[in-house]
Amino acid sequence: MLVVNSSPVLTPAQVNDPSAVPSEADAAVVHRIHTLLTRQFLDPAVYGTYPEEVLAAAERNGGTAHLRDGDLELINAPIDLIGVNYYNPCVVESGPGLPADAAWPGSEGVRFATADAPTTAMGWPIVPDGLSRLLVRLSQDYPRVGLMVTENGAAFDDVVEQGRVHDDQRVAYLDGHLREVHRAIEAGADLRGYLLWSLLDNFEWAEGYRRRFGIVHVDYATQARVLKDSALWYRDVISRNGL
Structure with a gap:
């Protein structure tokens, strides 16, 4: 299994309206960021090729001397499943003249936006149907490989009161995302399983125990x-195998 921290790449309008049609400039930006976020990792593994956009971005940011003959043959090893860690969408729009974000080499002319949606304690927007959009897209792009949701969950400010934790927000979050998992399967996604993050409160790598x-x-x-x-x-x- 190869696990990726992937997200659907959406324009601000698409966050709450899947039928929204982006402008030509926004569509080009969505395609480029999807390539940088997801395809640059999965295309070599599944198809044994680097996306041209990734090679072009690499040339502009240090060159491609690090690439060696035989790399792709090693990377293109058979995998049984693509693991998907989903928490929130990546929201972008065209930003002519903007320099590349330091964390996103190759993102010149891209404005990273915020989603108009409720958020978790992490400040991450809650967009359940982003999961179904992502799963369907991955199944279309990589139809020979099954999918597994390896992480999906939310942090909230939980409080123990009289021996109970009433985390209604988390229940709503999980209910919404599991319904989208079912929708993705109905739409043809080859999804083999779903793993919730997490069973226990634990040490989060960037947040500690906070x-x-x-x-x-x-x-x-x-x-x-x-x-x-x-x-x-x-x-x-x-226990009832359903919502």
Whole structure:
């Protein structure tokens, strides 16, 4: 399995309206950022080729001397599944004259925007149908490889009250995303499984213990665990195999 932190690339208008048609300039920007975000990793692995846009960006940002004969043959090893970590969409629009973002070599002329949507405690926009859009796109682009959602979840400011954690926002988040998983399957996505992030509150690599993603609350001082309402809800979803 090859796991990628991927996102659907959308214009601001498309975040809340999947039928919105981007301008020619915005469509070109969406295509370029999708290539930098997802295709530059999956195309070599699945098809044994680098996207031309990635090679052009590399030439402008240090050159391609690091590429060696035989690299693609090694990279293009068979994989059983593409793992997808999804939390939020990547929102962009055309920004003529803007320099490339330092974190995105090759993103000249791109404005990175914010989604008009509710957010988690991380400040990440909650856009459930971004997951179905992403899964369908990946199945269309890489039809020979199955998919697995390897991470999907949300951090909220959980509080233990009288032995319970009433995390209604997380329940709504998971309900919405699981419905989109089902929609993606109905639309033809070859999805083999779904893994929630996370079972337990834990040490998040960039946030430490500050953010809680688990459906089980952990008291870090005592290691006591409390099943959040989301855990009880998720148990019932699993037991009846449906929402």
